[in-house]
Each structure stands twice: as C-alpha cells, then as structure tokens.
Amino acid sequence: MWNLKSLFNKHAQEIQRFLQKRGHGPDVAADLTQDVFLRILGSAAPKRDDNPRAYLHMVARSLSVDLYRREKIASIDYLSEEAYCELPDESPDPERVTSDRQQLAVLDRGLTALPEQTRRAFELYRLGELTIAEVAQELDLSVSHTWTLIRRAYQHLRTTLDDDAKH
Numbered sequence: 001m002w003n004l005k006s007l008f009n010k011h012a013q014e015i016q017r018f019l020q021k022r023g024h025g026p027d028v029a030a031d032l033t034q035d036v037f038l039r040i041l042g043s044a045a046p047k048r049d050d051n052p053r054a055y056l057h058m059v060a061r062s063l064s065v066d067l068y069r070r071e072k073i074a075s076i077d078y079l080s081e082e083a084y085c086e087l088p089d090e091s092p093d094p095e096r097v098t099s100d101r102q103q104l105a106v107l108d109r110g111l112t113a114l115p116e117q118t119r120r121a122f123e124l125y126r127l128g129e130l131t132i133a134e135v136a137q138e139l140d141l142s143v144s145h146t147w148t149l150i151r152r153a154y155q156h157l158r159t160t161l162d163d164d165a166k167h
Contacts, residue, residue, distance in 0.1 A: 002052055008037055011053055015060050022064050032067065036060045103161065110160035114153055121146055122153035 012033055019029035036059045079087075092100070111119055117139065124135045125146075136146035 002040070004037060004041055007040070007052055007056065011056050012037070014053075015056055018057060019060055019064055022061075024064065024067075028067070032060065032063050035063050039063070103164075106160055106164045107157055110157045111153075113160075114156060117141075118149045118153050118156075121149040125150050 015036055016026075016029045016033040019032050020026060024032060036056055039059050040056070111122070114122065121135050121139060121141075124130045124138055125132060128135075130138065132147050132150065133143055135141075135150070136143045139146065141149075
C-alpha cells in the first residue's frame with residue numbers, strides 16, 4: 001500500500017508541471033493534480049508498486065486526455081464575474097409574461113368551446129404528440145376525418161386569438 005501523503009509531497013509539483021507542459025493552465029493543472037491523487041485514493045494500488053511515479057504520470061496523462069476530449073465535445077467558456085453580470089437577461093419581461101398568460105387563457109377557453117371529438121383529436125395530436133394515424137385509431141375515425149377535425153381546431157383557435165386581439 002502506498003503512502004498517499006508521502007507520494008503527494010514528493011510528486012505533486014512534478015505532476016502539475018507535467019500537466020502544464022501538456023497545455024493546461026496553472027489552475028487546471030493544479031485541479032488535475034488533485035484529481036490524480038483522488039483517483040489513487042479511490043482505487044486499489046496497482047499490483048506492482050515498484051514505480052508509483054510512473055503510475056502517477058499514467059493517471060495524469062489519462063485525466064488530461066479525458067479533459068481535452070470533454071472540452072472538444074462541449075467547449076466551456078469561463079467568464080469573470082464582471083463579464084457574467086454584463087450578460088443580458090433573456091427572461092421575459094413582466095408585460096410579456098402577462099400577455100402570454102392571457103393568450104393561454106384565451107386558448108384554454110377556445111379549446112373548451114370545441115366539440116368534444118374535435119378537442120380530443122387536437123389534444124391527442126398536439127399535446128399527446130400522436131400521429132394523425134394514431135389519433136384516428138384512438139378515436140376510431142378515418143385518417144381524413146381526423147385531419148379535418150384537427151384542422152378545424154387550429155382554425156377555431158386562430159380565430160379565437162384573432163378575435164381576442166381585436167378587443
């Protein structure tokens with residue numbers, strides 16, 4: 001069994017320099033160095049413990065490659081707190097929230113006003129994400145009739161929204 005404290009004191013700076021030479025900045029290299037020793041702490045020591053230094057370098061190289069792969073898949077841009085605070089707030093303003101809620105209420109009333117079968121076809125298609133054929137099967141209707149019901153629902157909801165906008 002290796003003495004982790006002794007290994008850290010003896011090799012941590014060397015591992016950090018090794019990681020910096022692989023292109024990592026000082027902060028990232030320091031974090032990866034910590035990860036190297038955490039990885040060793042969380043796993044059993046290799047069967048051959050005659051060269052722990054080589055094992056540390058192997059783990060460091062592996063973590064370095066993993067980090068580069070992750071960054072290649074999804075790049076991460078680090079922002080200062082000042083830059084973060086300057087980002088525009090993309091959440092909707094209170095007027096937009098109120099307007100959207102009012103439109104939802106209008107649409108809800110429009111759905112309620114539809115005949116049961118038309119409303120059900122529309123909800124299954126649009127909210128239940130079923131295909132027209134699946135809706136037709138569910139309601140025991142022909143595909144063309146189901147499509148007609150859904151189209152009527154769309155037209156009714158559009159008219160309902162337009163009428164509300166006029167008032």
